[in-house]
Amino acid sequence: xxxxxxxxxxxxxxxxxxxxxxxxxxxxxxxxxxxxxxxxxxxxxxxxxxxxxxxxxxxxxxxxxxxxxxxxxxxxxxxxxxxxxxxxxxxxxxxxxxxxxxxxxxxxxxxxxxxxxxxxxxxxxxxxxxxxxxxxxxxxxxxxxxxxxxxxxxxxxxxxxxxxxxxxxxxxxxxxxxxxxxxxxxxxxxxxxxxxxxxxxxxxxxxxxxxxxxxxxxxxxxxxxxxxxxx
Amino acid sequence: xxxxxxxxxxxxxxxxxxxxxxxxxxxxxxxxxxxxxxxxxxxxxxxxxxxxxxxxxxxxxxxxxxxxxxxxxxxxxxxxxxxxxxxxxxxxxxxxxxxxxxxxxxxxxxxxxxxxxxxxxxxxxxxxxxxxxxxxxxxxxxxxxxxxxxxxxxxxxxxxxxxxxxxxxxxxxxxxxxxxxxxxxxxxxxxxxxxxxxxxxxxxxxxxxxxxxxxxxxxxxxxxxxxxxxxxxxxxxx
Amino acid sequence: xxxxxxxxxxxxxxxxxxxxxxxxxxxxxxxxxxxxxxxxxxxxxxxxxxxxxxxxxxxxxxxxxxxxxxxxxxxxxxxxxxxxxxxxxxxxxxxxxxxxxxxxxxxxxxxxxxxxxxxxxxxxxxxxxxxxxxxxxxxxxxxxxxxxxxxxxxxxxxxxxxxxxxxxxxxxxxxxxxxxxxxxxxxxxxxxxxxxxxxxxxxxxxxxxxxxxxxxxxxxxxxxxxxxxxxxxxxxxxxxxxxxxxxxxxxxxxxxxxxxxxxxxxxxxxxxxxxxxxxx
Numbered sequence: 180x181x182x183x184x185x186x187x188x189x190x191x192x193x194x195x196x197x198x199x200x201x202x203x204x205x206x207x208x209x210x211x212x213x214x215x216x217x218x219x220x221x222x223x224x225x226x227x228x229x230x231x232x233x234x235x236x237x238x239x240x241x242x243x244x245x246x247x248x249x250x251x252x253x254x255x256x257x258x259x260x261x262x263x264x265x266x267x268x269x270x271x272x273x274x275x276x277x278x279x280x281x282x283x284x285x286x287x288x289x290x291x292x293x294x295x296x297x298x299x300x301x302x303x304x305x306x307x308x309x310x311x312x313x314x315x316x317x318x319x320x321x322x323x324x325x326x327x328x329x330x331x332x333x334x335x336x337x338x339x340x341x342x343x344x345x346x347x348x349x350x351x352x353x354x355x356x357x358x359x360x361x362x363x364x365x366x367x368x369x370x371x372x373x374x375x376x377x378x379x380x381x382x383x384x385x386x387x388x389x390x391x392x393x394x395x396x397x398x399x400x401x402x403x404x405x406x407x408x409x410x
Numbered sequence: 411x412x413x414x415x416x417x418x419x420x421x422x423x424x425x426x427x428x429x430x431x432x433x434x435x436x437x438x439x440x441x442x443x444x445x446x447x448x449x450x451x452x453x454x455x456x457x458x459x460x461x462x463x464x465x466x467x468x469x470x471x472x473x474x475x476x477x478x479x480x481x482x483x484x485x486x487x488x489x490x491x492x493x494x495x496x497x498x499x500x501x502x503x504x505x506x507x508x509x510x511x512x513x514x515x516x517x518x519x520x521x522x523x524x525x526x527x528x529x530x531x532x533x534x535x536x537x538x539x540x541x542x543x544x545x546x547x548x549x550x551x552x553x554x555x556x557x558x559x560x561x562x563x564x565x566x567x568x569x570x571x572x573x574x575x576x577x578x579x580x581x582x583x584x585x586x587x588x589x590x591x592x593x594x595x596x597x598x599x600x601x602x603x604x605x606x607x608x609x610x611x612x613x614x615x616x617x618x619x620x621x622x623x624x625x626x627x628x629x630x631x632x633x634x635x636x637x638x639x640x641x642x643x644x645x646x647x648x
Numbered sequence: 649x650x651x652x653x654x655x656x657x658x659x660x661x662x663x664x665x666x667x668x669x670x671x672x673x674x675x676x677x678x679x680x681x682x683x684x685x686x687x688x689x690x691x692x693x694x695x696x697x698x699x700x701x702x703x704x705x706x707x708x709x710x711x712x713x714x715x716x717x718x719x720x721x722x723x724x725x726x727x728x729x730x731x732x733x734x735x736x737x738x739x740x741x742x743x744x745x746x747x748x749x750x751x752x753x754x755x756x757x758x759x760x761x762x763x764x765x766x767x768x769x770x771x772x773x774x775x776x777x778x779x780x781x782x783x784x785x786x787x788x789x790x791x792x793x794x795x796x797x798x799x800x801x802x803x804x805x806x807x808x809x810x811x812x813x814x815x816x817x818x819x820x821x822x823x824x825x826x827x828x829x830x831x832x833x834x835x836x837x838x839x840x841x842x843x844x845x846x847x848x849x850x851x852x853x854x855x856x857x858x859x860x861x862x863x864x865x866x867x868x869x870x871x872x873x874x875x876x877x878x879x880x881x882x883x884x885x886x887x888x889x890x891x892x893x894x895x896x897x898x899x900x901x902x903x904x905x906x907x908x909x910x911x912x913x914x915x916x917x918x919x920x921x922x923x924x925x926x927x928x
Contacts, residue, residue, distance in 0.1 A: 263729055264730055268730065306489075308457075308462055311462060312460050312462055312480070313481075316504075324490075326490060326492060327490045327491045328491075329491070330491075356717065357714040358702075370693075372835075372838070373831075373835045373838070374857060375834060375859030376859075377858075
């Protein structure tokens with residue numbers, strides 16, 4: 180154990196350009212997936228929070244359950260859809276970063292939607308009556324509440340990012356862990372573990388944790404700054 | 411201006427009777443005050459008039475020449491985490507005005523409540539009095555036919571109360587029908603032309619403000635008015 | 649559009665466009681002008697062979713080779729679905745079946761290495777030697793801890809053939825001692841290392857494997873442990889998406905003197921992992 184840690188420290192100091200490229204790909208894929216998850220998930224969650232219709236409770240329950248969607252299942256379904264023999268095979272997207280973005284977006288969207296619904300529903304309890312009495316339409320009320328809760332929604336974005344960057348099941352299946360093309364931090368860590376190179380795997384793991392901590396720190400700084408400037 | 415016909419309104423929420431066959435015709439001009447003890451159904455009546463809550467039974471009819479533009483001012487102002495200007499402008503969205511017109515009207519409304527210099531400041535940082543003035547600016551900007559105000563000065567100091575009362579009187583003078591819920595009988599005397607007394611979800615007495623406040627006819631009204639605290643302190647009286 | 653909505657939408661769009669722009673402008677995320685997908689085995693990937701071979705081919709041809717490392721069975725299945733242009737695998741019966749089904753029209757020998765029986769240095773079952781069938785008979789008799797790939801890979805097929813050659817009905821004798829891990833060569837070796845168990849491994853992955861613990865090679869050199877690799881272009885008649893020109897160029901290079909020389913030149917600790925075998 181101690182020896183592995185010493186080796187890990189040494190490996191960290193000599194991480195090469197490959198690792199930087201892998202980390203950069205992981206970051207881009209997961210941030211893109213989160214961006215898609217936010218664009219889709221925030222409106223879905225907010226609309227669910229401000230409207231009432233038959234079956235809404237069931238839909239919310241389903242959404243909450245989908246927060247725990249197993250990545251490997253998402254990967255498998257997307258694999259079958261994107262495979263050359265599948266319905267979207269002609270797009271040639273299997274084993275590309277775009278397929279990985281799509282898989283992680285599928286994971287991120289219900290998470291963002293469910294957290295947004297919760298946050299916006301809390302704000303709705305306080306502001307909903309006023310917004311309805313102003314005669315605003317449901318989409319317009321949703322937009323006002325999204326604006327009102329924008330600092331809290333940063334947390335939803337961070338949760339989605341954490342889920343996306345740390346998952347391996349989906350990216351491994353639809354990305355194929357191709358060296359230099361679709362190898363991410365998690366698939367690289369898994370590969371090095373399989374090769375028995377535990378110190379390199381651990382060094383990569385520390386880099387991944389560093390990325391997650393850095394992204395969270397940047398978000399916290401921005402959020403704090405914005406909240407101070409704009410109550 | 412709209413006249414408001416409350417026809418045998420009934421409202422039950424979670425098994426509790428809130429309104430129990432409320433009948434009243436609220437005249438189309440001036441300020442009408444709704445008074446009565448806590449739990450009488452005053453706030454619920456305002457919400458039924460506004461359409462926020464549909465009555466369980468009976469009918470709410472608003473009779474007017476054209477569409478009735480409404481505004482609601484709550485006891486606790488509900489403001490979005492955005493600038494004062496954006497909060498006022500939000501109320502003008504359903505009017506579908508051109509952007510320049512909407513901003514001009516928002517600025518004018520802020521100026522009317524004395525907050526012009528704070529247009530760009532975050533509304534949620536305002537003091538309680540400023541927030542309620544902002545809520546009234548939002549109502550003012552809409553130029554409503556009907557203003558529903560639910561204890562708008564309950565949390566305010568005397569100076570802020572005076573400002574808010576001035577705004578309400580102004581709007582009434584401009585032709586807005588105002589329905590005001592208040593426990594402040596001095597305020598009712600200053601603002602209201604007529605008073606509707608509610609008790610246990612029913613309308614028990616309706617008439618000119620001075621007549622009701624000085625010579626109430628119904629025991630419910632007398633009981634409510636006699637509960638008002640004396641001007642002198644308890645210590646001085648004993 | 650009012651103030652509130654414009655600002656929110658503008659920010660949202662700016663952030664999204666920025667991210668998508670960063671994504672799209674990155675070279676590796678755009679479709680390469682020429683690239684092929686090679687479905688291959690965990691042994692070739694995890695032994696480091698492809699990292700050694702591909703830069704030479706890519707520099708010469710300008711064709712990017714994307715290797716998806718799977719078990720032989722999975723690799724052939726991916727090719728059957730049209731998700732690969734070329735397969736490079738090591739399970740002759742499965743390859744012949746693939747050919748017979750018409751998913752490829754030609755198979756070329758590329759190289760071979762061999763399997764080795766790895767186990768605890770102390771060798772409690774006493775299998776050390778050069779006869780793998782005798783060794784497997786001993787293992788079953790002693791019920792010595794054994795780790796199986798269990799993933800329909802070429803190595804798994806070779807293991808099952810060896811039990812059969814030893815006249816052992818695996819279904820009848822398997823018990824706690826027989827651990828079916830259902831994973832690639834590396835994870836299976838990790839498991840064997842942790843359990844101090846016997847395992848059939850390909851020499852290439854074993855040589856590149858770092859977490860050996862108490863394990864060592866016990867049986868090697870038996871001709872039944874010969875492990876040939878074949879390469880096939882997926883039949884474009886089955887899947888028109890197959891990149892015939894680029895895929896064939898890769899196969900031609902692999903079996904060319906240059907490619908064969910590159911294979912022979914891959915060594916770990918001075919030891920050669922794969923032996924070229926293309927017929928000319």
